[in-house]
Amino acid sequence: MINQTIAVYRREMLILKRRFKRQVAGQAILPLLYLVTFGYAMGGELRFDDISYLEFLLPGLVAMSSMTQAFAIATDINVARFYWHIFDEFQAAPISNASYVAGEVMAGITRAIISIFIILGLGLLFGVQLHYGPIFWLAILLNSFLFASLAVALAMVVKSHADQSLLTSFVITPMAFLGGTFFPVDRLPGWLQNILGLLPLTHASTAIRGAALGKDVNVMSLILLTITGIILFWVAFFCVNKARD
Amino acid sequence: MISIKNLKKAYGTNNALTGINLTVPAGELFAYLGPNGAGKSTTIRILTGLTKMTDGQASLGGFDIETEAIAAKRQFGVVHQYVNLDQELTVFENLDIHGQLFGMSKDMRKAKIEELLAYIEMADRADTLIKELSGGLKRRVTIARALLHEPSILFLDEPTVGLDAAIRRRIWALIKKIQQQGTTIFLTTHHIEEAEFLAHRVAFLDEGRIVALDSPARLMAGVGTWAIDQLKDSGMETRYFKDREQAAAFQAEDGFTLRRVNLEDAFLSLTGKKVQA
Incomplete structure (x- = not known):
């Protein structure tokens, strides 16, 4: 099983290697724009709890990118499934659903980790240096595991590229803006905080920001990310059979 | 051996297969002939695990395709009518990933890939990206990939569709050679000459049912x-x-x-x- 999981993962990594320069440029452009626009130009004088807005924003962008880049594996799976029909190769091979899902989820996590290094590099350029200890990386790992699992599950049940695009628009984009990336969720009315507290990204951005700023991290957020990630991995496992006609 | 009993497939109210019964003995080159939409590809997709059957039973090399799916999948290689290779990977990488999916060791994969590339006369193309190959060469790579794990059954779904006459004849010669080495071949085609030239037996498929099954001569x-x-x-x-x-x-x-x-x-x-x- 491990050998086959590695085969699925290695295929994604070989493709990533071929596209590496394009991939890095693509992953850098949006965080760079957010840092320039929201962090540098608009939020230059803004401070939250004695930290500059750039220091507040950077961990939020880390959380957001670990989500979007891990979730982006769904697009790659869909292109392989609907356009190149490479998914047929996996379906006809003697591999378990768990091997396939694990390989793709690992690929999603790798993409997310690459994007984090890019953001941290951009942060250095803007003069932002935070604490990047084990809890910071654990929260990123859990967040990218969760969203890569969600990506595989959804990629198995959608029927076209258009469906995939709609899911990104209705699930990922709102979460990216409302999950504590750009502003502190505790400044919102209580009822809205309760709703946003249901979003995994809210917990991820809170945990990542807490760790990056050297504050206490709410262990419950990490537990919630872990449990949700495991549940979504199992959902993805069962959804692989749904991809058969 | 391939065994199919009362195989049915319906998409909503449309019956793609209405009860296929078939046995293909080991070593036979069997052709499934019918017009577009007759159910040829649906049969192959069901047998290779890409499509769920609505009813019936099928086994490959004695393994049930539903209850012993993993073992059944080890029995066959498949060449689809479309080229489903990773365009951004090289010929070697495509074959190597396939071998790893089938649990082959690194040394075994390397040796077998070299042997197969020589067999399909592409030994000098191992490091070429798939997107740089012609249609005929891509087809040959898909055949090599299907043979890499040494399957006892080879499914060929319209293997020469879209290829010109000269390349088609080269692919036919390759298919003959593979069958002569003992592989059972299940070929779907709507090329009359392909079935006549290659097959030991031919099944005529029309509107999801077999209307005749015998040698081409009979x-x-x-x-x-x-x-x-x-x-x-x-x-x-x-x-x-x-x-x-x-x-x-x-x-x-x-x-x-x-x-x-x-x-x-x-x-x-x-x-x-x-x-x-």
């Missing part, structure tokens, strides 16, 4: 040996004859063409339709 003999075509205002009219003299005598009239009976004639006489529309 299927054709059921119609006659010689055919006379005459182009009329209402279309082509064909008459069949048991011997050449009878046909030649008839041909004496102007506007008639004498030819040997082919599988198209046999299919037409059974279904009233042409295989190659």
